Amino acid sequence: MTIPRPRGGWAPLAAVVVILAVLPVVGVSERWLLYIFLFFVYLSIANMWNLLCGYSGLVCLCLPAFIGLGGYTLVIGTWVGLPTPLGIIAGALVAAGFALLISIPVFRLKGIYFAIGTLVVPEALKYVFFLWRPVGGALQGGGAGYVLKSTDGFSTTDIYWLALVIGFASVFLMRFILSSKLGSGLAAIRDNERTAAICGIDVFRLKLSSFIIAALVTGIAGTIFYLRQAYIEPASSFSIMWTMMAIVSVIIGGLRTEAGPMFGAMIVVFLQFLLSRYAGYSLIIQGIILIGAMLAAPQGIMGFMGKTRSYRSLLQWVRGR
């Protein structure tokens, strides 16, 4: 089990990691750190959506369920005295366990039915957490959400590093999966499910494993996000906006490419940064970009750059002006 070497060796990558890691120590402004933090959380979620939709052929709209469950497990954990590191692990396990549970009904569904079946799940959970208050701490009555009781010694900088870890881990995880047996199995399924099954690939098991891996990683991303946010409530944690963010990142960057989610998440975070005072406008623009990118360059930035002919015609177009 070896992790494949990144292109260009380890040195540039190590340099990037070190630079990003020391940013909070050398006194970069809070605002910048927040956006880098968001980028890595988004990156890990977008990577998982890419794994599901791009590589496993599962148009999954239930990522908010894992994010919310992870976040809720962590926050409620602090109320019952669970240490934060254990809370993060518990959040990941709850999300993965839930994925296993809902895989029973939703994996009976195919294609578009699967998409809608998974869309219902976070909406149902939203109502569950509106109605259900597992532990005390009456904030403002039912469904009003929870504040994080204590950060357990985790400073903002620590949380930033955690986001860095999960972001890079998700990138390496994708590399690892794609070069493993799971990855080649998934590729075979994506090309032709029936043929893959005939060749002895256990289609159900492979899809299920990528579903659960995705739940695990998004669950962790959710705990880290809500550790920083320090407050969780059902409407935003199970919000369809998380799905939207992942889809926009992956589609803009390039579905089924490894670097795609990275470019996409960068653009999404950059838009949020530019339009931070007009949250609504940022989402409208993301919607327009999504439609535009889907129609003009269905393969996203990576696909677009890959197709040299269209790249050349773009250059010509730029020169022609």
Place this chain on the structure above:
Amino acid sequence: MTDLADLATPIVMGVLLGGLYALIAMGLSLVFGVMKLINVAHGDLVLFSSYFAYAAMALLGIDPILSLLMGMPLLFAIGFVIQKYLMKRAFGISMEAPLLIAFGISLILQNVQQLTWSPMARGLTPAYALESFSMGPFRFPLAYLLDFIAALVVTFSLREFLRRTYLGKAIHAASQDKRTALLMGINTGRVYAFAFAIAMATAAISGVFLGLTFPFTPTSGVSFLILAFGVVIIGGLGSMVGTFIGGMILGLAQTLGGYFVSATAQMLILYIIVLVVLAVRPQGLFGRKERT
């Protein structure tokens, strides 16, 4: 009062409410049946119509139902444009492209509505929306009865349209077998555009009646989309009568769930029903298994 008489209220309310749900689901069912596309922007397009009627009422003082004279052509045109210029190309790209484009439309509409109308809940409240009518010893809101009548009218006219007119038959043919329809000289591209446009016109109607019945916010689109989807799933694909019955079932499930369990849990009950039906019988209670 006996238990049985107590039950009469939720049952009648459920059936009448079912009319509204069927109405909302009609457009989704048509698009789903013809193009095999789940228009995830459906809920937001329905809300768009609610807000259009609200604007007409608040700014020009036009009755919401009368405003449909403008709202229906508007949504018809929007539907035609969406299908002709966005979806048609998306269908050529990949299976998931149309779904994602619908997602983009939903995102845009939701946030435009949020910016224009603020996240506050609104409602269409002409004088008659607050009236009630009596049936035996019970009184029911008049808006619910209007929902039911509108649903009956729309279901019946849509069914007759699909059966009797050339365009209706062409839509039917294109939904059954696109290639054969093409060979028979049907311009499927146009037919699809018209089907989408008609679906949006019914969405316009349902938006107005939705606004008469419930308060709405810019973000309620998702819950109405899931509701409509539940109706379509229960009723089975493409069948207008099935959609109508599916609406009744969900309406009853909601009011009876509210009666027996609790009013706050009624939406949760609906979602669970949708999930269970999806898992047990994805082709719907009245649908036949699709041949692949």
